[in-house]
Amino acid sequence: MTELDRKKEQTPVPKEWAYAPAPESRDVVSIEDRYGHFVGGQWLEPSETYTTISPATEETLAEVGQATPEEVEGAVAAAREAFENGWSGIAPAERAKYLFRIARILQERSREFAVLESLNGGKPIKESRDVDLPLAAAHFFYYAGWADKLEYAFPNRRPRPIGVAGQIIPWNFPLLMLSWKIAPALAAGNTVVLKPAETTPLSALLFADVLRQAELPPGVVNIVTGDGRAGAALVKSEGVDKIAFTGSTEVGKAIQRELAGTGKRLTLELGGKAANIIFDDAALDQAVEGIVNGIYFNQGHVCCAGSRLLVQESIYEPVVEKLKRRLTTLRVGDPLDKNTDVGEINSKQQLDKIRELVEAGEEEGAEIYQPPCRLPEKGYWFAPTVFTNVAQSYRIAQEEIFGPVLSVLTFRTPEEAVEKANNTPYGLSAGVWTEKGSRILWMAERLRAGVVWANTFNRFDPTSPFGGYKESGFGREGGRHGLEPYIDFDGSERGGG
Ligand code: NDP
Numbered sequence: 001m002t003e004l005d006r007k008k009e010q011t012p013v014p015k016e017w018a019y020a021p022a023p024e025s026r027d028v029v030s031i032e033d034r035y036g037h038f039v040g041g042q043w044l045e046p047s048e049t050y051t052t053i054s055p056a057t058e059e060t061l062a063e064v065g066q067a068t069p070e071e072v073e074g075a076v077a078a079a080r081e082a083f084e085n086g087w088s089g090i091a092p093a094e095r096a097k098y099l100f101r102i103a104r105i106l107q108e109r110s111r112e113f114a115v116l117e118s119l120n121g122g123k124p125i126k127e128s129r130d131v132d133l134p135l136a137a138a139h140f141f142y143y144a145g146w147a148d149k150l151e152y153a154f155p156n157r158r159p160r161p162i163g164v165a166g167q168i169i170p171w172n173f174p175l176l177m178l179s180w181k182i183a184p185a186l187a188a189g190n191t192v193v194l195k196p197a198e199t200t201p202l203s204a205l206l207f208a209d210v211l212r213q214a215e216l217p218p219g220v221v222n223i224v225t226g227d228g229r230a231g232a233a234l235v236k237s238e239g240v241d242k243i244a245f246t247g248s249t250e251v252g253k254a255i256q257r258e259l260a261g262t263g264k265r266l267t268l269e270l271g272g273k274a275a276n277i278i279f280d281d282a283a284l285d286q287a288v289e290g291i292v293n294g295i296y297f298n299q300g301h302v303c304c305a306g307s308r309l310l311v312q313e314s315i316y317e318p319v320v321e322k323l324k325r326r327l328t329t330l331r332v333g334d335p336l337d338k339n340t341d342v343g344e345i346n347s348k349q350q351l352d353k354i355r356e357l358v359e360a361g362e363e364e365g366a367e368i369y370q371p372p373c374r375l376p377e378k379g380y381w382f383a384p385t386v387f388t389n390v391a392q393s394y395r396i397a398q399e400e401i402f403g404p405v406l407s408v409l410t411f412r413t414p415e416e417a418v419e420k421a422n423n424t425p426y427g428l429s430a431g432v433w434t435e436k437g438s439r440i441l442w443m444a445e446r447l448r449a450g451v452v453w454a455n456t457f458n459r460f461d462p463t464s465p466f467g468g469y470k471e472s473g474f475g476r477e478g479g480r481h482g483l484e485p486y487i488d489f490d491g492s493e494r495g496g497g
Contacts, residue, residue: 019331022338024125029116031202034063037071037225038208040078041218047071050227052201055122056335056344056379064201067230072193075222076239079164079191082219088161088189092148099144099186101214106137106179109210113203117175118335120202122344122380123298125336135460136179139478142462143183146483150188153480158490161189162265163241165486166234169204170247171197171346172301172402178204180477181244182221188486190242191220195234197247198227199347232258240264244485246303249400249426249471267475267485269303269467271400272428274449275421276306276457277411280315282433286455288322291406294431294457296330296342296384300404301350303472304429306457308397309408310417316410320388327371327384334376342404345380354382354403361387361396366407392423400426414439418446427469431457450476 036043046065053060065071087095106113113136114128123132150159165185169177174196185192196204204223211221224230228251235243235255242265245255249270259266276294278287294306311319335343345351362368366387375381382403390397390407397407411417421430430449432440444452450468453459460466465481467473475485 019339021334023334024115024118024336024338026115026119026336028112029119031062031116035065035201035205035225037065037067037075038205038221038223039071039075039219040081040222041212043208044071044074050198052120052199054119055199055346056376058378061120061202064205064225066226067195067224067233069233069236072224072230072233073237073239075193075224076164076166076234076237078219078222079193080239082217083161083163083191086217087191087220092150092189095186095189096144096147098214098216099140099147099183102210102216103137103140103144105210105213106133106140110134110137113175113206115336116206117203118343121171121174121200122335122346123301124340124343126338126340127298132173132176135462136175139176139179139183139462143187143483146184146480147187150483150487153483154487154489159188159487160490162486162488163190164239165190165192165242165244166237166240167192167194167244168231168234168247169194169196171200172298172303174200175203175207177246178207180482181246184477184482185244185486186220188483190486193222193224193234193240195224195226195231198225201225235259242266242485244475245269249473252473265485267467267477268473269475269477270428270471270473271402272303272305272426272468272472273308273398273400273424274304274306274426274429274431275308275310275417275424275447276431277310277417277421277433277443278312278315278319279414279432279434279436279439280312281435282455283435284315284319284322287433288319288326290431290433290455290457291323292326292330295406296404297458299342299345299382301346301402302458303400304451304458304466305402306429306431307401307406308421308424309406310411310420311408312417313410313412320386320408323386324369324371327369327386330371330373330384332373332375332381332383342384345382345403348380350402351380351382354401354405357396357399357401358385358405361390361394361405361407364391364394364396366390366394366396392420398424414443418443422446422448425471428467428472429453
């Protein structure tokens with residue numbers, strides 16, 4: 001018997017080639033039973049509370065404050081006081097030091113934040129660990145660098161901070177959206193009142209502890225929690241000079257109406273229905289990975305998700321076949337398992353919305369494909385879904401589903417691809433897959449989208465501006481552009497939205 005044969009006999013043959021669970025430990029996070037509002041550097045006892053849960057298990061994680069209009073006003077007053085009595089006047093290089101500290105602490109505590117983010121929001125741990133946390137820290141590092149260089153960012157325009165910024169963020173990237181909002185606001189010398197989404201307040205509340213560690217002066221950042229009523233109170237508050245909002249187009253429009261004529265500055269980052277366009281000369285396997293990343297990343301809870309796939313007709317069949325095969329290898333399940341590719345839907349309300357739109361797609365005549373996968377019994381789950389045979393007029397091709405649902409359409413010429421891609425009320429992002437650089441540029445010039453990715457999708461970088469056209473909102477976050485909404489210039493008029 002040869003050495004090799006002997007080894008073969010000793011090695012047990014696995015019965016099935018499935019991944020063994022690899023759960024991330026929860027021990028690294030300690031969650032309080034009850035949280036108040038973080039105002040003026042202190043925890044204030046809330047007058048009302050609600051419970052926040054883990055959507056995967058539906059277990060209660062903590063009691064959290066539901067801010068009343070009076071509590072919101074208190075936070076705004078603390079931010080005003082901090083703005084006028086210190087923060088706006090300190091040397092910009094000192095402001096930068098705080099931002100650098102926050103960035104470094106986020107890096108040091110990244111595992112703790114990643115676990116909490118996945119617990120409270122449902123996203124796979126490998127995404128919160130490898131995307132949300134590194135990017136959140138990178139935003140603070142990046143804007144720390146700008147804090148003492150504003151004169152160079154905007155030469156001859158004498159930049160000044162605006163005052164108190166009210167910031168309202170959604171539940172799909174809680175900590176990352178917090179960093180997109182807070183980092184540029186502080187770098188420009190403003191103070192902040194932030195309201196996280198009702199379903200995902202915990203990482204923002206843990207962030208208050210980072211502020212304590214960084215010794216940020218009291219009142220520079222205040223965090224009030226609660227549902228949309230708390231957000232509405234922040235929008236209405238007379239003490240706020242600027243509102244920055246990320247969320248649905250519907251609420252964005254309501255905020256714009258509310259602020260019209262008030263002189264308050266406004267930026268809106270709203271919904272999307274991005275086209276991911278695959279030409280017949282693209283590297284197909286790479287493109288299929290890009291399609292999967294475009295729509296199943298974060299369960300499709302991504303405003304810039306590539307939810308409409310436009311495939312050149314000549315390669316339609318191989319692309320759809322490869323895509324379906326790839327879908328069978330996606331692992332749906334426990335967000336804290338390091339093997340998981342697709343976690344759970346953030347809330348029952350969101351799951352109901354996805355189901356409703358998927359039913360509409362089937363009723364309208366599209367053909368549905370879902371890979372065989374066993375979904376856990378508890379929690380809110382939805383299998384990765386592909387619709388073929390989709391007409392442009394179908395609701396699944398028009399409306400933002402905000403879930404792991406892809407609609408496939410075809411085109412013949414680049415002109416047709418542009419026309420179909422732009423046939424949407426939104427204009428946040430798009431993707432183009434082709435090996436021809438000239439075609440990428442030709443397409444990018446014609447696509448009405450704030451971001452156009454070439455041979456990739458869902459790539460984010462703090463140096464790169466992000467924002468939309470049409471019903472996807474206005475204003476940019478990220479890059480030097482992301483500072484501008486937080487700055488007044490000598491002699492400039494207030495925009496009022
Ligand atoms: P919302 O727009 O309602 O929520 C975004 C944020 O605004 C949350 O903090 C929310 O609080 C707050 N808010 C709600 N109502 C008001 C108001 N009247 N005034 C001020 N702030 C308010 O989004 P939803 O969470 O309800 O999601 C609904 C749909 O929106 C999704 O299905 C998806 O299609 C889309 N969406 C798009 C996002 C994007 O990034 N483009 C992000 C999130 C959602 P609360 O959490 O308590 O409701």
